[in-house]
Amino acid sequence: MSERTLVMVKPDAVRGGHVGDVVGRFEAAGLTIRALKMIHLDRQEAEEFYRVHRGKPFFSGLTQFMSSGPIVAIVLEAPGAITQVRRLMGATDPAKAEPGTIRKDFASSIEQNAVHGSDSPESAAYEIPYFFGALEQHAYERAAR
């Protein structure tokens, strides 16, 4: 069954000029883009998005970084999209990420790690409507390649 996931291209990857590379990897892997926009979160919005991490030692640095510049929020759809996106991103810590993954190629540290992807269907159900309403998510058929 088809599944949707929320991806963010984080401020480091936006500043690095890697938006096209990151989006291109997801498209090349066969995921369908349902929604996409650039947005600059303020500190409170970043804290709400990452609310499950409130109280952890990295929460302050993470939310400071995530509000330091614009991000690109994307809804991707495919069967098993959550797992597929996490595989394409690689490990949270780029030092541990497999060669050929997005974080291995574009991330500099565990905090400035280029991309975020929903880690479960429950997370996706919170994260997708955080950025996109129903009218901003679009159904269409991808052409056969």
Ligand code: CMP
């Ligand atoms: P992300 O997938 O966006 O989800 C939560 C983020 O917290 C994670 O990517 C990392 O950027 C960050 N994070 C997780 N663990 C640590 C850590 N130990 N130190 C710093 N940042 C972390």
